[in-house]
Amino acid sequence: MPLATTRRTGLVDQVIGQLRDAIAQGEWPLGQRIPTEAALAESLGVGRNTVREAVRALAHSGLLEVRQGDGTYVRATSEVSGAIRRLCGSELREVLGVRRALEVEAARLAATVRTDEELTAITELLDRRDAAYRVEDIETYVHADTEFHLAVVRAAHNDLLTELYRGILEAVTASVAATTDTHLPESEAIGHRGLLEAIAARDAERAMAEAAGFLDSLIREA
Missing domain, CATH: 1.10.10.10 (Winged helix-like DNA-binding domain superfamily/Winged helix DNA-binding domain)
Known part of the structure; x- marks a missing residue:
């Protein structure tokens, strides 16, 4: 050491x-x-x-x-993550609620200010996520899903928002893993193609609705 x-x-x-x-x-x-x-x-x-x-x-x-x-x-691994963990505990519903607060605003901003390079990176991560699920590589799926959401947050170009989200990244990963078994990536509730399309089209309102929609679905069933 x-x-x-x-x-x-x-x-x-x-x-x-x-x-x-x-x-x-x-x-x-x-x-x-x-x-x-x-x-x-x-x-x-x-x-x-x-x-x-x-x-x-x-x-x-x-x-x-x-x-x-x-x-x-x-x-x-950081004080921010530790603080969020103390606030959220292990309750899935609370973690999803914090995610909703951050991800909906991130989706709005990303649709407004994202770059072409960021859109490409977001698309590649979503492709990797869905490909991993099809071959039942759940570990890669969970990691790619988490990275997809982080990439959307980064595309919002708000440093504080990104830092806050990185602070709960471990809880985000845990929430993805906890909802993977019963929520398929191809299903209407959890699919992210609509979110990707909204960000690509620079449609901020639709991006917010897409981000809120799948999280609200998970919260109701948590």
Whole structure:
């Protein structure tokens, strides 16, 4: 674990920063247990109390989850994601509601300001998504579906909107996986061809309706 030895001043803040960086850079993947308090203290050259305070702070911000008697696990990869997870919990309906709030506006903006290159990328992702489903490659399907929605958000050209959406990306992926078995990509409720066509035609009203339509359907059945 490539963590640098800390200086003596501001030890807790330094440890928080280094643990946060390790999580963001994938040293410990989402859902993985991090090293023990003692191991971290030795690696960082600080006391266990310092590590304990840093872990407590990161657990409060949602990045880590302390499980009594089991260890500490990576719960999110950013503070934004952690905050959204705390708000949404594991309730599918709540995750879908947050998605609706962001994706409908993203669809409107994307239909207005998207570039030809972005439209091509969105189209390719949707093609990949549907092709994966046809060959029952659910893992690729879920990943491509998530990337499709992220590409639409990026095409909105609103940096804050994109950052907020990236913050809930793990929850988005989980919601796609949770609704894949009973909602086929070719079905009227979940298909995204209408959304793609609206963005291509620069029809903002239709894009909003398409984005809201499939999410409202999922919310009703969640």
